[in-house]
Amino acid sequence: MxxxxxxxxxxxxxxxxxxxxxxxxxxxxxxxxxxxxxxxxxxxxxxxxxxxxxxxxxxxxxxxxxxxxxxxxxxxxxxxxxxxxxxxxxxxxxxxxxxxxxxxxxxxxxxxxxxxxxxxxxxxxxxxxxxxxxxxxxxxxxxxxxxxxxxKDSPDGSGxxxxxxxxxxxxxxxxxxxxxxxxxxxxxxxxxxxxxxxxxxxxxxxxxxLLAEKAAERAERARAEERTRIARDMHDVVAHRVSLMVVHAAALKAVVLKDPGKASASAEMLGDLGRQALTELRQMLGVLRTSEAPAAAPSAAPAPAPVAPAPEPEEEGPTLARLAALVEESQAAGMGVELTVEGAQRPCGARIEATVYRVVQEALTNVHKHAAGAKAVVRLAYREAEVAVLITNGPSDGTPVAALPSGGHGLLGMRERVTSHGGGFAAGPTPDGGFRVSAMVPLTPA
Incomplete structure (x- = not known):
C-alpha cells in the first residue's frame, strides 16, 4: 500500500x-x-x-x-x-x-x-x-x-x-x-x-x-401446491359424481315413457349421487375451515403454558373399503365393471388409501366420458411394501357418449397424487383399442 x-x-x-x-x-x-x-x-x-x-x-x-x-x-x-x-x-x-x-x-x-x-x-x-x-x-x-x-561544568558526580x-x-x-x-x-x-x-x-x-426471500418463495410454493390439491380434490369429487348423474339423466330420458319403474329407480339414483357429491364437498370445505389458524387470544388474558405440538392428523377421505361401492355405482350406471382383490386386505394409511381410491374413481370417470359401453376391470393388489391398482377397459361398443365436458387434468391429477407418495404411475392405450391405468403406491413414504 x-x-x-x-x-x-x-x-x-x-x-x-x-x-x-x-x-x-x-x-x-x-x-x-x-x-x-x-x-x-x-x-x-x-x-x-x-x-x-x-x-x-x-x-x-x-x-x-x-x-x-x-x-x-x-x-x-x-x-x-x-x-x-x-x-x-x-x-x-x-x-x-x-x-x-x-x-x-x-x-x-x-x-x-x-x-x-x-x-x-x-x-x-x-x-x-x-x-x-x-x-x-x-x-x-x-x-x-x-x-x-x-x-559539563558540574564538579560532582562525574562517574x-x-x-x-x-x-x-x-x-x-x-x-x-x-x-x-x-x-x-x-x-x-x-x-x-x-x-x-x-x-x-x-x-x-x-x-x-435471502432467508426472507426463500421463505416467501416457500410460502408461495406451498400456497400453489395447496391450490393444486384443492383443485384436484374438487375435480375428483365433482367430475365423477356429475358424470354418473349425466349418464343416469340420459338413461332416465330414454326409459321414462317405456319403463316408469326403471325411470323411478334412475331418478332415485340421481338423488343419491347428488347427495353423495354434496356430502363430499362439505367434507372438503370442513377440512379447509378447520385448517385455518385459530384467532389470537385477547391481550388481557394470560398466555397459556407451552405444550408439545400434537401430531398432524391424517387427511380424511375415502378408503379402499369403499371401492366396492364405487364399482356398484358405475354398474348401476350401465357400465360393466369387475373388481378383483389380490393379497390380504389390511389398513394402509388414510392418505395412501385415498390416493388409490381417487385413481380408480378418475379412471372409471374417464371410461364413462370417453368409452361408453366398454367393459372395465379393476385389479387391486396388496403387496408386502406397496399397494398396486390396475384399471383396464376395452374399446367402446358404439353406445352414444353423453356430452360431458373435460378439463384435461384427470391423468395429470392422478400422476401428481401417486408421485407425491414416491410411487409410480403409467397410463396409455392398449393394443385392442382400450385404455390402461396403473399405479403403485409404497406403504413407506419415499
Missing part, C-alpha cells in the same frame, strides 16, 4: 470509526479533499496553527543561539509547523519533517501528532516502527547532548554523569515516542474492529434478506 496517500481516521467524536475507503470516497465527493468532515478540516487547521506558533518561537530561539537572525528561524518554524495540516494525507512526510527538526529542538507538537497519525493510519507497521525508532533515537541523542552540555544521562535520555525518548504511537495503534485496531463488525452486520443483513 502506498505510504504517501494513507487514510487516517477522523479524530473527532467516534474515535475514528469511519472506514478508510468509504470515508475517503465520501470526502472526495463532498469537496473537502482528504478530510471526511468539515470539523476534521477545522481540527487540522487549529493544530497546524498551534504548531506553527510553537515552531516559530522555538525556531527563533534556536536561530538566535546559533547566530542567525531570529526572524529567519521564526519564518522557517511557521513553515515547518504548518506541515501538520497535511498529516491525514501524507503522515510519513509529516513524521520525517519532525525527525529532521529534532536537532533544532523544534516541533514538539508536530512530532507527537505526526506519530499518532502515522500509527493510526493504514501505513504498514514496519514503516511505523522504523520511523518511531528514528524519532526516539533522535530525541535520545539530542537529550544526551543537551544534558552533557548542561552538566555517574553518563549513566544517569543515558537513563534520563532513554526515558524522555520513550515518553515522547511511545504514548502517541500506542494511542494511534489502539485507534487503528479499534477502527478495524468496527469495520469488521459492520461488515459482519451487513453480511447478516444480506443473509436475512
Amino acid at each position: 502506498s505510504t504517501t496517500g494513507a487514510h487516517v481516521p477522523d479524530d473527532g467524536a467516534g474515535g475514528g470509526a469511519a472506514s478508510g475507503p468509504t470515508a475517503a470516497a465520501a470526502a472526495h465527493r463532498s469537496g473537502w479533499w482528504w478530510w471526511p468532515r468539515r470539523r476534521s478540516l477545522l481540527l487540522d487547521l487549529l493544530l497546524a496553527a498551534v504548531s506553527a506558533i510553537e515552531c516559530a518561537f522555538e525556531g527563533g530561539t534556536f536561530a538566535d543561539r546559533i547566530g542567525v537572525l531570529p526572524g529567519i528561524g521564526a519564518l522557517l518554524g511557521v513553515l515547518v509547523g504548518s506541515v501538520l495540516v497535511l498529516r491525514r494525507r501524507w503522515p510519513v512526510a509529516v513524521v520525517l519533517v519532525g525527525i529532521a527538526m529534532t536537532p533544532a529542538q523544534t516541533g514538539f507538537l508536530l512530532s507527537l501528532v505526526g506519530l499518532y497519525t502515522l500509527a493510526a493510519s493504514e501505513v504498514p507497521r514496519r514503516i511505523t516502527a522504523a520511523l518511531a525508532g528514528m524519532n526516539g533515537f533522535g530525541t535520545m541523542l539530542v537529550a544526551v547532548i543537551q544534558f552533557q552540555d548542561n552538566l 555517574l554523569r553518563m549513566p544517569l544521562t543515558l537513563f534520563v535520555s532513554v526515558l524522555m525518548a520513550l515518553g515522547l515516542t511511545g504514548p502517541p504511537v500506542l494511542l494511534g495503534l489502539y485507534v487503528r485496531a479499534r477502527r478495524r474492529l468496527v469495520e469488521s463488525l459492520r461488515e459482519r452486520a451487513d453480511g447478516l443483513e444480506r443473509e436475512l434478506e
Whole structure:
C-alpha cells in the first residue's frame, strides 16, 4: 500500500470509526479533499496553527543561539509547523519533517501528532516502527547532548554523569515516542474492529434478506401446491359424481315413457349421487375451515403454558373399503365393471388409501366420458411394501357418449397424487383399442 496517500481516521467524536475507503470516497465527493468532515478540516487547521506558533518561537530561539537572525528561524518554524495540516494525507512526510527538526529542538507538537497519525493510519507497521525508532533515537541523542552540555561544568558526580544521562535520555525518548504511537495503534485496531463488525452486520443483513426471500418463495410454493390439491380434490369429487348423474339423466330420458319403474329407480339414483357429491364437498370445505389458524387470544388474558405440538392428523377421505361401492355405482350406471382383490386386505394409511381410491374413481370417470359401453376391470393388489391398482377397459361398443365436458387434468391429477407418495404411475392405450391405468403406491413414504 502506498505510504504517501494513507487514510487516517477522523479524530473527532467516534474515535475514528469511519472506514478508510468509504470515508475517503465520501470526502472526495463532498469537496473537502482528504478530510471526511468539515470539523476534521477545522481540527487540522487549529493544530497546524498551534504548531506553527510553537515552531516559530522555538525556531527563533534556536536561530538566535546559533547566530542567525531570529526572524529567519521564526519564518522557517511557521513553515515547518504548518506541515501538520497535511498529516491525514501524507503522515510519513509529516513524521520525517519532525525527525529532521529534532536537532533544532523544534516541533514538539508536530512530532507527537505526526506519530499518532502515522500509527493510526493504514501505513504498514514496519514503516511505523522504523520511523518511531528514528524519532526516539533522535530525541535520545539530542537529550544526551543537551544534558552533557548542561552538566559539563558540574564538579560532582562525574562517574555517574553518563549513566544517569543515558537513563534520563532513554526515558524522555520513550515518553515522547511511545504514548502517541500506542494511542494511534489502539485507534487503528479499534477502527478495524468496527469495520469488521459492520461488515459482519451487513453480511447478516444480506443473509436475512435471502432467508426472507426463500421463505416467501416457500410460502408461495406451498400456497400453489395447496391450490393444486384443492383443485384436484374438487375435480375428483365433482367430475365423477356429475358424470354418473349425466349418464343416469340420459338413461332416465330414454326409459321414462317405456319403463316408469326403471325411470323411478334412475331418478332415485340421481338423488343419491347428488347427495353423495354434496356430502363430499362439505367434507372438503370442513377440512379447509378447520385448517385455518385459530384467532389470537385477547391481550388481557394470560398466555397459556407451552405444550408439545400434537401430531398432524391424517387427511380424511375415502378408503379402499369403499371401492366396492364405487364399482356398484358405475354398474348401476350401465357400465360393466369387475373388481378383483389380490393379497390380504389390511389398513394402509388414510392418505395412501385415498390416493388409490381417487385413481380408480378418475379412471372409471374417464371410461364413462370417453368409452361408453366398454367393459372395465379393476385389479387391486396388496403387496408386502406397496399397494398396486390396475384399471383396464376395452374399446367402446358404439353406445352414444353423453356430452360431458373435460378439463384435461384427470391423468395429470392422478400422476401428481401417486408421485407425491414416491410411487409410480403409467397410463396409455392398449393394443385392442382400450385404455390402461396403473399405479403403485409404497406403504413407506419415499
